[in-house]
Amino acid sequence: MIPGRDSLKTKKTLTAGGATYAYYSLAEAEKQIGDISRLPFSLKVLLENLLRFEDDRSVTVDDVKAFAGWLKEGKSTREIAYRPARVLMQDFTGVPAVVDLAAMRDAMKKLGEDPEKINPLAPVDLVIDHSVMVDYFGGPDSFKKNVDREYERNGERYKFLKWGQGAFDNFRVVPPGTGICHQVNLEYLAQTVWTAEHKGETYAYPDTLVGTDSHTTMVNGLSVLGWGVGGIEAEAAMLGQPVSMLIPEVIGFKMTGKLPEGATATDLVLTVVEMLRKKGVVGKFVEFFGPGLDHLSLEDQATIANMAPEYGATCGFFPIDNETLRYLKATGRSEDRIALVEAYAKEQGMWREAGTPDPVFTDTLELDLTSVVPSLAGPKRPQDRVLLSEAPEGFASALDKEYGKADEAGKRVAVKGESFDIGHGDVTIAAITSCTNTSNPSVLIAAGLVARNARARGLAVKPWVKTSLAPGSQVVTDYLDAAGLTDDLDALGFNLVGYGCTTCIGNSGPLPPAISEAVNENDLAVASVLSGNRNFEGRVSQDVRANYLASPPLVVAYALAGSMNINLTKDPLGEDSEGNFVFLKDIWPTNREIAEVVREHVTAQMFATRYADVFKGDDQWRAIDVGDGQTYQWPTSTYVANPPYFEGMTKEPKAVEPIKSARVLALFGESITTDHISPAGAIKEDSPAGEYLKSHQVPVEEFNSYGSRRGNHEVMMRGTFANIRIKNKMLPGTEGGVTKFTPTGEEMPIYNAAMKYKENGTPLVVMAGEQYGTGSSRDWAAKGTILLGVRAVIAKSFERIHRSNLIGMGVMPLQFKDGEGWEELGLTGDEEVTIEGVDSIEPRSTIPVSIKFANGDEKKIEALVRIDTADELDYFRHGGILHYVIRKLAA
Known part of the structure; x- marks a missing residue:
């Protein structure tokens, strides 16, 4: 941290816990x-950041003054340069980021400069959590077997890291x-108020970060401002480049009342997701306020904050209050840190308490917590909430409208070698997984109590269900x-399978062969x-069409029921040993029971013990032998390879060429996710990557x-x-990564077509509908796009x-004007597209796009250039953000 001019x-200084700190x-x-007293708390964090880094260049006094203007208008068009305190990564996105850093060192060397100029300037923590797969389940040795298999598969990656x-x-x-990185962040890495030394002084300032996982927002529950960025942006942040952004609109979400008996934090968050998706908060901050916060634990708040990407917001922020201090103490943070957090927040007007005026927001909405009822979300989007009482009807509708199989509703088929059959709607995977809920002891304890009560009544999980427990933290194991x-x-098959994202990231592992x-x-x-x-399409498992998000206790319940066609609110789960029907209400614990178990068995000592040697690793990690060179000696590997981004790079950027007679690689509809663009799950044998x-x-x-x-661009x-x-949509009625190679009309994999176009020197464009690129902050969705020649x-x-990631890789994002789209224009994908003037664009300007039809007709449209800021334009003109950073450091 290098403070600015402080114009x-x-x-000033403050004293807390016996120490003195400088602060702005x-x-x-x-x-x-x-x-600025009634600014949203989240904007006060941004404002402090600008005060600290004001240098009259990247941050000016006028930037600071813009926040007072925001308060008058509830919004601003001011672009600011924000510098987070640190960067968080997980290994799926972290490996390519480290690959890029290693490749940047090579590029720097080729330019005749010192490769060690490429080095993180901001602290970076990378948590390896995305690589464990559920190959083994339902046994006492499942965890050990999965970890052993993880090291077998990923030895090359781990050696590189x-x-x-x-x-x-x-x-x-x-x-x-x-x-899981978010839970390690919440329970250990995050400090709420960060400190750093500079020239003999200790500075205190809000803990802030960007992360290479979209669910970095989980730590907003601990009043840490952070959100997900692509690996490309994260690399720039750790190399000292500011995050360029507009001062955001802030939507206030008021909560009143208290959750009723039987409703969980998961039910609450699915309700919040649905409400905020309807509201429309993409690109905005959401900040929670109101008396209802007094009845939410910090773990509940973290569950809500985690799902910010699902409701579309940049972040979902909760201010510092007494609950923040309770959690810091409960997770083993030092008394001095807790004292600093309280003193700093009160001094800076960042402390939430009853009786003070609410902040001023751009807009607000309100939820009475007493109205929350048990819910799921599915079958393919987190915002598609389904009441538990209406889940069978929801699946029946999907069976008809999504899968076209309404006439097969009662179909059952025999499973070879087994004494049971299966049919549409049967639950084949029941997974207590990921950071969303496993940071929250109340819902995990509830799942354990449902299992205990079911076991006592003699209930068993259906034999076609693959069960798993993959907590976000080893502390979960301790308190269970x-x-x-x-x-x-x-006893119900929810044995520990690993500490990682598993099912949520597509690492659910194979279904038993006979069921598959x-x-x-x-x-x-x-x-x-x-x-x-x-729960996006194709994400959880290639064998599973319908995917539903639910609380951990409901996961256990559905494993017992074995089917989405059963109404858990009124149909029996099974029979006890005496032949009596057992219903969900018979085994569901009360809120008081859950709270008593949490109070008695979740202790600060558990956190202190588990995180004492958090960077040490197990015997297998410590046994990995690596060299100590400052540039990487790239091995022949299908996991890690030197990417081609910097081939032929010069010290000065060349002018961006116009896009002439480009072919359409694909036409897509609405809500194309980063999972669609760059899947994370299994690789099909007959796919180009498999070949x-x-x-x-x-x-x-x-x-x-x-x-x-x-880490391997070829894959x-x-x-x-x-x-x-x-x-x-160029090939109506098809599914999977295929397209039409227009010159011959031949159908082939998208990769194969892209390579044929590349051989001919033909540039490419992709066209799509609304919300293109929703989902995880996946830099490969942009890297793969540019490498295909788009x-x-x-x-x-x-x-x-x-x-942002597309710009960071040198791909131009263009937006159709209102009322226009490829369908409205009557396009089929056979057209040629020309875009002139690419080298003279300005942020959010328009650019002419000429579309030539196969019959020779032409149509001209104006498209909006979605390069929103001057910094983004610099990145684009350099061919990408990494090129920009290398040239800047070389100069």
């Missing part, structure tokens, strides 16, 4: 720029088997053990129920996942647009992170 003379005072700033830990300054790695609930979960065969041979629409945050791996003597059982191979560019459920993506609207 407004706001630097918002009260002092207010004396000079005007009233361990090299990076030694080669780069300010870079720490949390080894496999420790926990202490409460005696591990045995009950194990029955599903695929009979084209069954079976279901998964998971306690995660993502590539086989040509390198990789057996099918060692394919691993797309996510685990993100990832072949996997671009390769999701099994993606629909290219120069521009023209869509009706873009998701924030993906739009």
